[in-house]
Amino acid sequence: MIKDPGTFFSAYNENHGIAYPIAFMLLSYLAVMLPIGVLAAVLNITSPTDAAIGLVLFLGIGVVYWIQGLIEALLAHGCAYLFGARGVSKTLEAYAFPTVVRYGLWWVPLVNIALGLYGLYLQIKALSAFHDISTGKAAIAALFLPVLFMVLVTVIIAAVIATFVLELGSQPGPRPAMYLLGIVA
Numbered sequence: 218m219i220k221d222p223g224t225f226f227s228a229y230n231e232n233h234g235i236a237y238p239i240a241f242m243l244l245s246y247l248a249v250m251l252p253i254g255v256l257a258a259v260l261n262i263t264s265p266t267d268a269a270i271g272l273v274l275f276l277g278i279g280v281v282y283w284i285q286g287l288i289e290a291l292l293a294h295g296c297a298y299l300f301g302a303r304g305v306s307k308t309l310e311a312y313a314f315p316t317v318v319r320y321g322l323w324w325v326p327l328v329n330i331a332l333g334l335y336g337l338y339l340q341i342k343a344l345s346a347f348h349d350i351s352t353g354k355a356a357i358a359a360l361f362l363p364v365l366f367m368v369l370v371t372v373i374i375a376a377v378i379a380t381f382v383l384e385l386g387s388q389p390g391p392r393p394a395m396y397l398l399g400i401v402a
Contacts, residue, residue, distance in 0.1 A: 222339050226311075226346035238309035243283045245316035250279035253324060282320065286312060289363065293344070297358035302348035311343030 257271025290312035294305055302308065319336020323329045337359065344355035 222342045223346070226343045229346070233306070233310070235306040235309060238306060238313035239287065242286055242309070242313040242316055243280070245313065246279040246283040246286065246320070247276060249317060249320045249323065250275045250282070286316065292362045293340075293358050296361050297344055297348055297350065297355065300348075300350050300354040300358060302344070302350055302358070304348070307347040308344065311347050312340055314343055315339035 254272040254275030257275060258268040261267035261271055287309075290309050291305070293312070294302065294308035297308060315336040318339060319333055322332055341352060341355045341359050344350070344359060345352045348355070350358075
């Protein structure tokens with residue numbers, strides 16, 4: 218899959234149903250988070266409670282990522298459906314296979330960006346091959362909603378920051394004593 222994704226995805230002809238890709242995604246996300254969880258446990262070995270909390274916390278983050286991945290795959294399937302894609306299980310498989318590649322080294326700077334982009338490329342190739350749609354349509358299906366989400370989050374963050382910045386520029390002046398009494402009364 219990593220060396221020649223086009224051949225792998227076009228030759229892949231298995232139907233496992235919907236449970237297989239969901240379970241594969243869950244195990245992949247837990248496998249991705251396990252090294253950091255173990256590291257947190259080892260670094261807190263003198264305090265078993267902190268070690269257990271660290272391990273459980275990182276595995277819990279893996280479950281949250283899994284839910285996010287499922288939602289992303291289902292939304293991408295909704296977009297791909299408009300282009301003629303049929304079969305949710307195929308879309309889930311297209312998103313399950315590159316999970317480890319996409320998120321495997323998320324804690325290593327710069328490597329995480331390169332692997333994340335390559336994992337996204339693998340998802341697009343898998344969507345294209347599994348649903349027999351063009352790569353362009355698969356790219357639109359895979360990228361439209363994440364880009365829309367990033368734009369919305371950026372606008373919301375910019376609005377919150379602008380609110381604080383604009384509020385900091387206007388200092389309240391001294392109020393007359395009668396005005397303060399009117400507020401209390």
